[in-house]
Amino acid sequence: MEPDLFTAAAEERQEKEPSSSPLAVRMRPRTLDEVVGQQHLLKPGSPLRRLVGEASGPAGPSSVLLWGPPGTGKTTLAYVVSKATDARFVELSAITAGVKEVRAVIDGARRASGGYGKETVLFLDEIHRFSKAQQDSLLPAVENRWVTLIAATTENPYFSVISPLLSRSLLLTLEPLTDDDIRGLIRRALSDERGLGDAVALPEETENHLLRIAGGDARRALTALEAAAGAALDKGEPEIGLTTLEETVDRAAVKYDRDGDQHYDVASALIKSIRGSDVDAALHYLARMIEAGEDPRFIARRLMISASEDIGLADPTALQTAVAAAQAVAMIGFPEAALTLSHATIALALAPKSNAATTAIGAALEDVRKGLAGPVPAHLRDSHYKGATKLGHGQGYVYPHDLAEGIAAQQYAPDALKDREYYEPTRHGAEARYADAVEWTRKNLGRKRS
Known part of the structure; x- marks a missing residue:
């Protein structure tokens, strides 16, 4: 049996009984104009709008790779x-499907196209989980335009998708x-007849x-909203109270304002705890910070x-760890990024401490701001241009x-600074x-x- 039969049946059921579908499904956009966020992809004349025939010009490739974090x-x-x-x-999901399932969809697409002129969009989620051989099986369908392949990945496609x-x-x-994107989606779901139809308010x-709670994930936001709205209506409450939402999703509200004092106070406490x-x-x-949805x-x-x-130099690998963590966080996002941040936080907190690099540059900057600079010694000046020798530049320099x-x-x-010493290393770590080296x-x- 072809997978599209299940899809068609599900879509028919959703149209006849919309309330039986999850809120996230009911609120699924029907046009590009209803899509939340991703405005850089939805501009007039964009390749995506050409693909759906909303803009003039060639539609371009019949295969699309969507790369981004979950819930986008x-x-x-x-x-x-x-x-x-x-x-x-x-x-199809690359987690559960294999070459057999892919070929079944492609065969079905060819029959649908030849039999009654119906094109097929194959959405393949988690394509990075497909092996090279499995990805190779998609090439004939893409090259011959038997399907419009839309593949999704949370991994860098340059590393995970075959050339x-x-x-x-x-x-x-x-x-x-963004929070504004999610907020707009929530408010639309509250008022839209496909959603909650103003059945309950949200303070x-x-x-x-x-x-x-959503953490930038639209699906998570709508799932939590639906559960909390159901709980409020069961209680006969006209609005979803904070307590109801906390009970429904089993997540206490953290007192933390990302634009207020809590944001800076907690961030300060994190750094001072690491320092200590x-x-x-x-x-x-x-x-x-993680629980409150901090970036x-x-x-x-x-x-x-x-x-x-x-x-600093008490543990030169600390900066490498922190930079690697920042790069990983940018690629994976929450919730998995919590593991990376924990890794880096533990490493930094347990590392030997030294502020010698901080005080060194601070002292050097202070002297410069006081005007203690002076000309560069003649033997250190650039001597590669014509006329430098006549000026005495580079003469006497020892290699x-x-x-x-x-x-x-x-x-x-x-x-003015020849005897100045800025770097005073500790003997930590x-x-x-x-x-020893600086001495x-x-x-x-x-x-x-000095």
């Missing part, structure tokens, strides 16, 4: 394309939905908590700053690599070896302590 509308866009083009919509398929596809990058306090090496307190504040990129940025400000010790005892700083180099440079 990948399935929705595929469904809208099928509706706009009056095509059969068949959905022949990638080169034949229109790659569209979906951005995380601002409850709406804000619902936005935090209290890993448990740091994890507590991290959890509060994971903001947290990652704070960790990168902490790695240099409070750890350190020509010396056995690899260090030349010559003046590098301007005269790995910085102990830097302390040795200063001695061999012939420097006097």
